[in-house]
Amino acid sequence: MSALLRVSDLTVEYDTLGGALRAVDGVSFTIAPGETVAIVGESGSGKSSIAHALLRLIPRASGRIAGGRIEFAGEDLAALPEHAMRRVRGARIGMIFQDPMMALNPVYTIGRQIAEPLLLHGSVPVRRAMDRVVELLTLVGVPAPEERIRQYPHNLSGGMRQRVMIAMALASGPRLLIADEPTTALDVTVQAQVLALVDELKARLGMAVLLITHDLAVVSEVAARVVVMYAGRKVEEGPVNEVFADPAHPYTRGLLAASDWSGDPRERLREIPGTVPALAELPEGCSFWPRCPDAEPRCRAARPAELASGARRASCVHAERIWRPS
């Protein structure tokens, strides 16, 4: 299978007063053309860091990609010179963010902000730009687009703003859309609409989607495969239906139980005991063992190797009996 995106051993570090922190530690995954892959994990597990790293958006002042390859359509983005990288951003890979209010510039009109990527990448002639913006707004289901283009972000509702962000990310027809918790900041009623829109556009435009979320119900609806992150490491990966039906890692099991995505809504959520450890004080061995119900002495001794079974991967010693090293 020729992947659209092949991330291998991606490592992201941030500089802090106490030294370098590994927010992403040797993470690998792939996305096929037209496929939707979800990354899940508690807050702070490194999801956004992966998303930013893919577009090389980690601010130089605070951190860096410390290792790994990001092969996109045959090119290693991690090694690309900055000017070449700029031709990838917003053109071949689009990105939308968690909070559309913060992600839109308050002093520029909607029209101008959507037109920018079009003009930057020369996708349309200048005098056609606004027509194209109107088309895009229509595509993402914004009513009265001719009026919207003259309005400012604060004139729009949260859901409309996120649609504007999506229009902006899609402006140049990217082959991959990265969506970093695109619905977290929205009203519950709007969340489903926005997700349905992303799903529909994906099918219509034939692009791949990397969806970052902590909402497992969403994952089961729209994603084909899922990557589970814990404290900067990938702990499990595989087809969504298989992983959710029979999670191999205790952390995935905990997440599923806590989110209660298919259960009786009256049943109380079961939380994973304990909290995510600070990156600066990760335990030896498996980083999950202090919270793990099945922890054994050997979990503390060494970092578990990644085991494979078909399309599935997991880094837990308990999968050993049935799975082989990948």
Next chain:
Amino acid sequence: MTVQVASGVVSLWHRFRRNRAAVLGLAIMALIVLAAAFGPLLYPVDPFDMLGRPSTVPSQRFPLGTDVSGRDILAGLLHGARVSLLIGIAASLAATLVGLVVGALAGYFGGWLDAVLMRTTDFFLTIPSFVLAVLIVAIFQPSVLIITASIAVVSWPSVARLARAEFVSHQGRDYVDACRAMGMSNAEIMLRQILPNALPPVIVIASLMVATAILTESGLSFLGLGDPNIISWGYMIGVGRTVLRTAWWMSAIPGVTILITVLAINLVGEGLNEALNPRMRQR
């Protein structure tokens, strides 16, 4: 209590020390204060006495030369240091006190009192402060007291604004409500509870204000609005100005002295800012 204060000072010093520029500023400040305190004693020359020929270059007898009337420039600098520091510090203290009271009352009580006090503060911020200072000194005749007062009058509003913001932010917090529930009086809460928390940023702005006050004082005395009985750096620049073509150093020397003094105070102020408000440190 004293132990607490002492250890607080020690840790403050540890944080302050990290900023090398601030330490340099503090060292320069110390030298200037020493010069102001002991200089006139160690170098007992009356800065108003016409001792030599006018406008001589530095020599053994006059280390920095003489001015247009044959007065010793070094003696002028040493005596001028006293005036500059005295007025700078006194004006800053007075302005800080007034500003703190106004800001605390406005921030703590809010309502109409807040509205009245802050309108007044904003009003004083719009009046061109140097013009107002000039007018005050002109009305009352120049003396150290009047000059100090005029600088304080134009300086307090910025302290008031800052203090108000601090008091407003503390006034709604739980610990203040708890104090009230315990039956503490408003004055007690303001002085004993909120003030210590509000003080650090106020101290910073007060220290920086000393620098501004010294600059304002020099401007006033340059315009001839200095105390006629006391020599000051601004006055010396004004005197040297008349012979700028032939003896430029006569104005240059006191000017450089002002520059170094003000720079040193600003460095110390920045250092204090970093040491007292560590959140703001990154830049």
Next chain:
Amino acid sequence: MTSRLSYVALRALQVIPAVLAIAVLNFILLHMAPGDAADVIAGLSGHASAEMTAELRRSFGLDQPLIVQFFVYIGRLLTLDLGISLIQSRPVVELIAERMGATLILMLTAIGVAVGIGLLLGILAALRHRSWTDTALSVLALVVYATPQFWLGLMLIVFFSITLDIFPSGGMRTIGAEFGPIHSVLDVARHLVLPAGTLGLFYVALYTRLMRTSMLDIMTLDYITTARAKGMSELRIAFTHAARNALLPIVTLLGVQVGHLLGGSILVETVFGWPGLGRLVLDALLQRDLVLLLGILFISSVVVVLTNLLVDVIYGLLDPRLARK
């Protein structure tokens, strides 16, 4: 749009109490002087006779109760009747109007050029955060902050007029020279370089620092990341998305600076013999002309209030969110 108009109108209304307050301050200052105003003014003017004091007292209405005096005085100020300069025996308004032009030329040139340079340097410093350039600019700014403006003016005269002889050391025009219109503008410009440079340098430093800080704040915000994710270059982001937002908090400060600028201009005009308000202040001081000084305080305060109004209106144009408030 209508909400913007009403915002401007509302803001303009606030000028009225501000001007009233300035008038009240003037009245208070006049009465704070030891003795009554007539004594003070007559005394300060140096040639006080009994008739003159009595005449003054009547002309100021000082024989009236204080409250009456107050309203008469305020009424006069509000109709721009600032009294007669005792020394020059001319209406204060006239004297000020004569000098206002020169001061405005100096102030606007200084602040205009300084803000332009300062903003550019600020963006540069932010783009090169923590580089050698950034540090050098910070150190320079600290030194400039500590420099007395009038002294800087003197030193520039020593260097550029006396030593190099490339710029005139004072005045606004070459005395006795006959120029055509173009040359006389150039002549004023040549005279303007040193005073405007002296007055402006402080603001170059100030706006460099302000813009740098503001830019650094803005550059961490999400919409800057969005711009990066569109494929925009850092330079372009800095000058469009970031600069436009970074300007907002700085524009509001411009209003506050006008009063400071006026103060600086008084000293700088004194140094360079620039025939503006500052020189008028010096003349008034030398001649102890309190009425004139009070008039200058009134007018310059009103100028500050009006500038603040202008700045707020500009802010309203720059920030689309304001229309909502």
